[in-house]
Amino acid sequence: MSRRSGFTEPTLRYYERVGLLGVVDRDPASGHRRYEEGTVGRVMALACLRSSGMTVDGMREYVELLGRGDEAAEELQELFTERAGQLAAEIARLRLRHEYLDLKARRWQARLDGDHAAETAAVERIKKILREL
CATH class of the missing domain: 1.10.1660.10 (Multidrug-efflux Transporter Regulator; Chain: A; Domain 2)
Known part of the structure; x- marks a missing residue:
């Protein structure tokens, strides 16, 4: 098991x-x-x-x-609806964190490549993400 x-x-x-x-x-x-x-x-x-x-x-x-069986159906529905909402919010936060990490990698790649414009764009998006978190 x-x-x-x-x-x-x-x-x-x-x-x-x-x-x-x-x-x-x-x-x-x-x-x-x-x-x-x-x-x-x-x-x-x-x-x-x-x-x-x-x-x-x-x-x-x-x-x-x-x-409690069927008499608890409404409460069960509420329990799962609430947890599903919490999970959706957590997924949204994880997506932002994933984007943050991806942008950090791109920022440093841009630095290695000498691409100032790409580095600046990544930094600006990173700042926005940090405000959202």
């Missing part, structure tokens, strides 16, 4: 302990955890949520709401 989900074994044990996974059966002979299909689906959903930047508290809220 660790390889499949990307979570470390201690993280999986922690998620089990704090109630995110429910009861995970053990192999009676070895004591190893045996993840049923439903639990595998939950682990994979949590992996997706975690990779999107959702906190453990957010994942707890998700699991709680999920347990």
Whole structure:
């Protein structure tokens, strides 16, 4: 499960302990955890949520709401809409940071090439990006 989900074994044990996974059966002979299909689906959903930047508290809220079924549909929709908006804002910031790094490389390449106009243009765009960040 660790390889499949990307979570470390201690993280999986922690998620089990704090109630995110429910009861995970053990192999009676070895004591190893045996993840049923439903639990595998939950682990994979949590992996997706975690990779999107959702906190453990957010994942707890998700699991709680999920347990309430259809009566929590509106709250689940709000939870995901809010996280999607946060992720979109983060992506926009990352795009600016990427452009900043690209421009810094171009600026120094322009310096190496002796292209003063290109260097000046890169510096001006860099200044604008820094104001946006």
